[in-house]
Amino acid sequence: MSKKTSEYLINRKDNQYEVVIGLEVHAQVLSESKLFSTSATKFGAEPNTQVSLVDAAFPGMLPVINEFCVKQAIKTGIGLNAKINKRSVFDRKNYFYADLPQGYQISQFKDPIVGEGKVILDMPDGQKEIGIERLHLEQDAGKSIHDIDPQNTFVDLNRSGVALMEIVSKPDLRSPDEVSAYIKKLRSIMRYLGTCDGNMQEGSLRADVNVSVRPKGSKEFGTRCEIKNVNSIKFMQMAIEYEANRQVDMIEEGGSIDQETRLFDTKKNETRSMRSKEDAHDYRYFPDPDLLPLEVSDEFINDLKNDIPELPDDKKKRFIDEFKLSPYEATILISDIDTAKYFEEVVAKMGKNKDIKLAVNWITGELFAVLNNKNLEISESPISAKNLAILVNLIKNGTISGKIAKTVFELMLDGNKDPQKIVEEKGLKQQSDPKALEALIDKIINDNREKAIEYKQGKEKLFGFFVGQAMKASGGKANPQLINEILKKKL
Amino acid sequence: MSDITKQSLTELVENIKDKKLSSTEVTKAFIDRSEKSKELNAYITEDFTSALNKAKKFDQKPNLDLKLPGVPIAVKDLFCTKDVKTTAGSKILNNFVPTYESTVTDNIWKEGSILLGKLNCDEFAMGSSNETSFFGNVQNPIDKDLVPGGSSGGSASAVAGQLTPITIGTDTGGSIRQPASFTGTVGLKPTYGSCSRYGIVAFASSLDQAGPMAQNVKDCALLQEVISSYDPKDSTSIDFKRNQYSKELTNNIKGKKIGIPKEYRVDGMPKEIEDLWQKGIQYVKDCGAETIDISLPHTSYALPTYYIVAPAEASSNLARYDGVKYGFRAKGENLIDMYEKTRSEGFGAEVQRRIMIGTYVLSSGYYDAYYLKAQKVRKLIKNDFDEAYKKVDAILTPSTPSSAFKIGEKTNDPVSMYLNDIFTVPVNLAGLPGISIPAGHDSRGYPLGLQIIGKAFDEQNILNIAYAMEEKINFKNKITDWWIK
């Protein structure tokens, strides 16, 4: 492989260090009810209002598994090109905490539902494959709130028992940028599959980040530290940056790294040891005797395989092949499923005589700018795909000019108006009648005799002046192409 | 009728259906006798006022098509009962009032039965003598200062002492069969998965099973018919065809092949037990069954296996008793301090001991040597039974290696206490059904039991064998009502 331009190294005096990163991503499964109970999973409910007797671990309460969550995990496994294990086992991970009512978390330790897989990242210097170690299902814990009362901690169990997929990567990541691309790719795949909404603000996607460093070129791994529960890509990147530098400094000073769990303090922008958690780290995993091994048939898996929609990588390939998009354009359009959906709907609504490039430009240009400004998701776009398609067609068939189109676009923002109607009502239709335009241009040349002579003598820059005058005279509606042609002829 | 409490369940049901007795009369009779029997300490919680009200209500509009029409029943305090305190014999649940009902008790109420109260038991069902209960020892109606066995000691005492016509217990390693044997009553541990565990305070999830305890086999069959059901709320509940056990009960066991496992002849077993077993062999032969010598080679490993598996599961199952959500909470300076004090003050010595054992065998570095090893041996024990059942229909053994012992006799020696369950534990490990029936007395007149072990889901067969033997044995419990002044 050629030397990468984006190689991420930490430099100290004569030494260069490579950073090795592995992620344990916790993705909340999109489901109506929890993994082992029938409580709701909605975000933002009043405290303890989505808690069943099972979630609060009342005596004699037993877990019963949600079929849909199993399907979601398998689908995600398929999306990660991973091996689906037909037999998996739920284990208990034992530890005490206020927001862990059972005193154990039901998880999968030895036999996860999904085995090894991979995802492909599109990096500026090419593609990179990141290995997936495994994916397993587990319960989320509740929430401890420490800032209501100085003496007490308050516990809300609404999240307790919600299904999570823990997706463990191999230590294949080498830079904060790759981590960002990896998280975005995972999120994209899961959103395509509908298995996780990927909403990091609501905690639907968070990660434990394992970081180690080693001298550049070394084949051995350094001692790693695990940064717990980081809930935004920006924080992950900052935490890695800080932690890698901390480790390098330790090594440079002749010290060694302790394998430990650390916390990223987002206010101070540093990682901190969580030693208090260390001494109790003996989870005493054993198979949960309240549950039997989970067995799924080939038929069960195949039905899910048949149900898998086109995923980002395939969609990108198709966009390039079918719509002749550049890889860059395709990447932008496929990264989020809603954008891809919007784009495809625009393409479909444009009909036969379509200009896909033009549509792409309008989506990634004007539309994205508006969404950005108004802080909206594309699914909330004030302009429907259908109307955008109409607008693009109006440009394509010469009804309006690109410039007029911008005016029409602005008007469409208010209540998703039909561009056709706007054009008619406001009389914005392009003037494409050659005779009328010829008359208009004759008048302009007449009025600017001297300039016309100068042009003929070689001052070619003046051509723009005549175009501008013509457009102005037509109220911007003149077909610019025709103006050009006529002017060339007449001058 | 003066002798209401002496009647069997079957008789009571008949008399209520024939309108010879009202639910109120029957309920009152058992309440009166229970009131006079405080010295047995069989109850943890009495619900007598409410029981009488329910009986009166039943009598106003009696539904006589039900299986247990207006019949009062007290149940082991391990079953969660809605709005009635449920303690599991522990201080840590001293004030716990469930807002829900266990599936097994729910099945009972649906057949018209009425709750009398909650019966004493070893703390979290951990014990073989009912001496670990936070609510004190239970007396065996057979004799003063004699243990009733455990953990369903209050249940066994209440049935033998006629404080309730029938009852339900739970059996993790012998907790129904051993106390039944000690009190001259009948106790059935059903196949694992036959009775739902939903709403039963868990001890060891892979072993726990609820079951009926009664004065005779027929009553036991009727109660089993009521409590056994497939329950989607319990992932280990099994959906199999359940018999109408009492209706299909027959004493015709001609041609049945009964295995006699040589490994149950253990060192130091009293001659009385051996003699009882031989008598039992003769009885089944007299009934027309055939006995066959078999081998269950891993029998002696069952108890060590059990004392790894059960505490391991218990250590995890009991983690939820942490003072956060319900039950007892000790004052603590911070969360961890609160946990440690709550669990140290809230659990008794035996429960703490077992939590420690369980924590140890699961802890890092010991899992393979203990827990995994035990699960492998458990497989071998199950295989033993699978092999044996290729040749026989059921297995006959003594229920316990001795008769009931005195209160305090074994409390200082956990291992000798654990040895009580030597004949019952393999059955739990293999998930099989087993029934203990009273079959004779020792020299002091204390009852002795025989155990019949069946194939999985073959409760009907062992009930039939027990029914046939019961007729031949014609056991009479020697109860003097010594505790009634």
Add this chain to the structure above:
Amino acid sequence: MSIDLKTIKHISKLSRISVDEKKAEKLAVDLNSIFEFIEKLNELKTDNVKPLTSVAETTLKLRPDEVKSKNIREQIVKNSPQDNEDYFVVPKVIE
């Protein structure tokens, strides 16, 4: 083998059960006699035995994804040792 006081204290920490010296010593005696009895399992060679996962020889049943449990907060917090209508309340967690 023998279980020493240090081990007893370690497992009591893991179990969140406080033990003082006296209790630890008693536990050490009890646990050692129990483990002596348990060691009998070492007589058996089990290298080729597959461990039992469940005596119930069926597979895990799956339930449909339906919300059945309503808001029962009142019931859920009713039994909690420290009164609060909305939350479970515990002494401050020290990180």
